[in-house]
Amino acid sequence: MSKVQATTLTIDGRNVAIEGEKNLLELVRKIGIDLPTFCYHSDLSVYGACRLCLVDVEGRGVLGACSTPPEPGLVIRTNTQELREIRKIAIELLLANHDRECTSCVRSGSCQLQDIARRLGITNIRYRSIHQPKPVDTSSPSLIRDPNKCVLCGDCVRFCDEIQSVGAIDFAYRGHDAAVLPAFGQDLGAGECVNCGQCASVCPTGALAPAPEIEAVWQAIHDPNTVVVAQIAPAVRVAIGEQFGGEYGLNTTGQVVAAMKRMGFDIVYDTSFSADLTVVEEANEFIARKTNGERLPLFTSCCPGWVKFAEQYFPQLLGNLSSCRSPQQMLGSMVKHTLPAQLGRERKDIVMVAIMPCTAKKFEARRPEFRTGGVPDVDYVLTTQELARMIEESGLSLNKLNPASFDMPMGFKTGAGVIFGNSGGVTEAVLRYAAGKLTGQNPVDPEFEDIRGEESLRLIRTEVGGVELKLAIVHGLGKAREVMERILAGTLLVDLVEVMACPGGCIGGAGQPVGRDIAQRRKDRTAALYNADRLLDLHCSQENHFVTECYQKYLGEPGSRESHRLLHTHYHHRRRTGAEDIALTKAKESSDGPLIVRVCAGTGCFLRNSQAIIQGLMKHVEANDLDDRVQVQASFCFERCGEGPNVAVGETIISQATLEKVVQAIHAELAQAPDGTVRADAC
Amino acid sequence: MNAVELATVQQQSPARHYEKVDAILAENGNQPQRLIPILQAVQEEYRYLPEDVLTFVATGLAIPPARVFGVATFYSHFALSPKGKYCIRLCDGTACHVKRSIPILEAIYKRLGVSAKSNTTDDMLFTVETVACLGACGLAPVVVINEEVHGQMTPEAAVRLIDEIEQQEKVNA
Numbered sequence: 042m043s044k045v046q047a048t049t050l051t052i053d054g055r056n057v058a059i060e061g062e063k064n065l066l067e068l069v070r071k072i073g074i075d076l077p078t079f080c081y082h083s084d085l086s087v088y089g090a091c092r093l094c095l096v097d098v099e100g101r102g103v104l105g106a107c108s109t110p111p112e113p114g115l116v117i118r119t120n121t122q123e124l125r126e127i128r129k130i131a132i133e134l135l136l137a138n139h140d141r142e143c144t145s146c147v148r149s150g151s152c153q154l155q156d157i158a159r160r161l162g163i164t165n166i167r168y169r170s171i172h173q174p175k176p177v178d179t180s181s182p183s184l185i186r187d188p189n190k191c192v193l194c195g196d197c198v199r200f201c202d203e204i205q206s207v208g209a210i211d212f213a214y215r216g217h218d219a220a221v222l223p224a225f226g227q228d229l230g231a232g233e234c235v236n237c238g239q240c241a242s243v244c245p246t247g248a249l250a251p252a253p254e255i256e257a258v259w260q261a262i263h264d265p266n267t268v269v270v271a272q273i274a275p276a277v278r279v280a281i282g283e284q285f286g287g288e289y290g291l292n293t294t295g296q297v298v299a300a301m302k303r304m305g306f307d308i309v310y311d312t313s314f315s316a317d318l319t320v321v322e323e324a325n326e327f328i329a330r331k332t333n334g335e336r337l338p339l340f341t342s343c344c345p346g347w348v349k350f351a352e353q354y355f356p357q358l359l360g361n362l363s364s365c366r367s368p369q370q371m372l373g374s375m376v377k378h379t380l381p382a383q384l385g386r387e388r389k390d391i392v393m394v395a396i397m398p399c400t401a402k403k404f405e406a407r408r409p410e411f412r413t414g415g416v417p418d419v420d421y422v423l424t425t426q427e428l429a430r431m432i433e434e435s436g437l438s439l440n441k442l443n444p445a446s447f448d449m450p451m452g453f454k455t456g457a458g459v460i461f462g463n464s465g466g467v468t469e470a471v472l473r474y475a476a477g478k479l480t481g482q483n484p485v486d487p488e489f490e491d492i493r494g495e496e497s498l499r500l501i502r503t504e505v506g507g508v509e510l511k512l513a514i515v516h517g518l519g520k521a522r523e524v525m526e527r528i529l530a531g532t533l534l535v536d537l538v539e540v541m542a543c544p545g546g547c548i549g550g551a552g553q554p555v556g557r558d559i560a561q562r563r564k565d566r567t568a569a570l571y572n573a574d575r576l577l578d579l580h581c582s583q584e585n586h587f588v589t590e591c592y593q594k595y596l597g598e599p600g601s602r603e604s605h606r607l608l609h610t611h612y613h614h615r616r617r618t619g620a621e622d623i624a625l626t627k628a629k630e631s632s633d634g635p636l637i638v639r640v641c642a643g644t645g646c647f648l649r650n651s652q653a654i655i656q657g658l659m660k661h662v663e664a665n666d667l668d669d670r671v672q673v674q675a676s677f678c679f680e681r682c683g684e685g686p687n688v689a690v691g692e693t694i695i696s697q698a699t700l701e702k703v704v705q706a707i708h709a710e711l712a713q714a715p716d717g718t719v720r721a722d723a724c
Numbered sequence: 725m726n727a728v729e730l731a732t733v734q735q736q737s738p739a740r741h742y743e744k745v746d747a748i749l750a751e752n753g754n755q756p757q758r759l760i761p762i763l764q765a766v767q768e769e770y771r772y773l774p775e776d777v778l779t780f781v782a783t784g785l786a787i788p789p790a791r792v793f794g795v796a797t798f799y800s801h802f803a804l805s806p807k808g809k810y811c812i813r814l815c816d817g818t819a820c821h822v823k824r825s826i827p828i829l830e831a832i833y834k835r836l837g838v839s840a841k842s843n844t845t846d847d848m849l850f851t852v853e854t855v856a857c858l859g860a861c862g863l864a865p866v867v868v869i870n871e872e873v874h875g876q877m878t879p880e881a882a883v884r885l886i887d888e889i890e891q892q893e894k895v896n897a
């Protein structure tokens with residue numbers, strides 16, 4: 042270390058030690074000079090596009106601080122007349138091409154462009170506005186993409202690609218036409234986007250933002266014929282205070298409940314209650330699978346971003362996903378199942394509003410699996426940001442409200458249900474339950490310290506009730522992809538994998554307040570949830586007597602038929618693109634219509650060489666003059682990727698197909714055709 | 725096969741696309757960093773980059789379709805819609821520009837009823853593009869039709885070239 046400390050450089054006349062900083066920007070910020078940036082995020086690759094962090098390096102000229110590594114002896118100036126002018130020009134040019142209707146922008150007040158323009162003292166934009174309005178993409182249930190607000194910093198593109206390994210959006214076109222777009226300019230709601238919303242979290246402006254549902258919720262509240270029931274996710278209570286100037290990690294549970302009651306929500310429940318319920322169901326599922334040694338590892342399925350990711354990229358492992366619905370959906374299901382009878386109201390009069398730290402929960406609530414009789418179990422999902430806005434609209438000030446308590450029974454929770462909001466929380470809650478169930482005695486010290494932490498992948502060996510368990514806790518979908526690939530390759534053997542799409546878990550969700558110091562905010566929110574657990578009397582889900590009552594009254598046993606009906610689901614393989622089948626050979630018209638042979642050309646089958654089958658089939662059809670009777674098509678997915686390559690001959694799907702098998706099946710099918718005389722030359 | 729038929733067949737039966745794309749991907753070792761040469765070869769083969777083929781390329785290279793789309797839209801060489809049988813490239817580089825290339829462009833647009841936004845004729849016979857420099861400044865202003873270079877062009881001469889091609893096509897038909 043002494044050698045490192047000995048190396049210094051000069052910033053604005055001060056000697057500064059280089060202590061392993063990756064670039065000049067980190068060094069400059071270390072000594073308290075906050076150079077403005079759009080495109081610099083310490084978690085992402087260096088892009089160097091916004092040209093705001095420019096510094097003057099003696100002998101080298103003006104350089105981007107973010108993309109210049111520190112070297113001993115450099116003489117750097119951060120605040121010269123030239124630099125100030127360059128920065129101003131960069132911002133003025135951005136503003137000339139920007140939709141400057143700031144007052145009606147969702148990011149008004151938290152916009153970095155607004156903030157930097159103010160900090161740089163921009164009072165006049167010397168360039169004529171050339172802004173041409175472009176259509177806003179509202180196709181996604183989770184996110185709104187407004188290209189008129191985009192500054193092309195690429196933070197969203199890099200987060201989606203580098204951290205999430207999805208790449209749903211990228212730069213397209215060039216120069217004046219450059220834009221951030223989904224593939225082929227499609228709607229964001231149509232493609233690979235998993236709705237995690239981290240693009241909106243890192244967006245410095247309002248170009249990507251959570252899709253709002255505030256107006257619909259107000260309407261439900263003002264409708265005298267409805268009972269509006271809310272649920273609040275654990276991560277919301279330790280973050281919403283930030284919107285009202287509170288310190289990071291301030292727990293405002295009581296104030297939030299009070300505000301919601303004042304605003305007109307009839308009943309306020311706690312998603313931590315159904316998290317306890319999830320723990321009971323999922324832990325039993327886990328214990329059963331572990332005992333029987335089947336479908337391991339078990340993957341958690343509380344995170345809807347992760348579930349869609351798995352549906353798109355790892356269909357062969359979907360059977361390993363826990364069939365438990367997420368706490369949001371369990372609560373929605375239980376509320377709509379039990380409240381109508383209790384209140385003497387019709388099911389349709391109950392409106393369920395979930396307050397979530399998450400944008401993907403909006404997508405989850407709309408999934409067809411979670412509708413009963415055509416009515417969604419959860420009607421609306423508001424993000425933490427949206428709830429804060431509603432509180433502001435009501436003229437309430439969160440800090441001054443006397444706290445209120447949740448409604449019973451579904452407002453009652455144990456600490457296990459509260460730590461769900463942290464990465465590792467689900468696993469810890471399941472272990473607390475399993476320990477109690479396997480040893481017959483709830484753990485005295487319920488805290489599994491070694492599970493906690495910030496690393497995006499944590500591999501842990503632990504022992505519960507004499508059973509050795511190997512656990513993987515992951516946050517970030519890129520890391521999840523890595524884990525899945527290792528599991529498929531057989532190089533990682535674990536029993537349970539917890540995946541959360543967002544950094545740090547739900548506390549880092551894209552519905553949470555945005556702004557500077559995101560790493561510190563996440564840290565403090567995490568600590569606040571663990572403290573909330575410590576303050577509660579009970580720490581294991583099996584101690585939640587209202588959960589027990591739920592089983593007695595409605596569900597029977599964990600994993601019962603009724604539990605499965607109300608609390609479980611199953612997931613399907615999802616096509617990444619909306620491509621339709623494409624005819625490869627053109628069958629001539631015949632009276633009965635040709636035999637359709639569809640060969641999958643999707644990812645899984647492609648990798649298993651379905652192309653060779655396509656080519657072989659086409660040659661076979663041509664060589665045997667079958668083109669009036671057989672039509673070969675390329676299909677994009679049969680949702681059987683684990684057994685590829687898949688080929689459908691007529692109605693029959695052949696898995697693990699070979700050219701031989703398919704040709705045999707075709708001729709068998711042709712032989713059975715109503716007028717089908719088997720032609721000798723056909724084989 | 726005329727251009728319309730060609731385009732129709734390409735849209736209806738991309739069998740040959742996939743076969744060909746497969747070969748192109750294999751020649752490039754399925755390497756994502758070879759994306760540009762792969763797209764060049766694909767366009768060479770089909771005269772444009774059909775969306776389904778781009779999805780196929782993305783799948784084959786295990787990269788997101790959005791990235792392939794980004795590269796395909798960045799370079800003006802790549803076309804995402806079918807080009808006409810005759811691609812007319814008018815040079816608007818410095819030399820050609822000062823030698824009055826714009827009136828030539830306007831005359832061609834007028835003759836064919838196309839524009840910068842919609843640059844292919846309805847009968848799929850002609851596509852009109854401008855390029856920044858063809859490196860034939862001594863012949864300015866220059867028009868290239870497919871591979872054939874025509875120097876010292878005038879609006880009238882350019883229109884005559886188009887007339888001749890149309891005449892020829894009628895005879896062939």
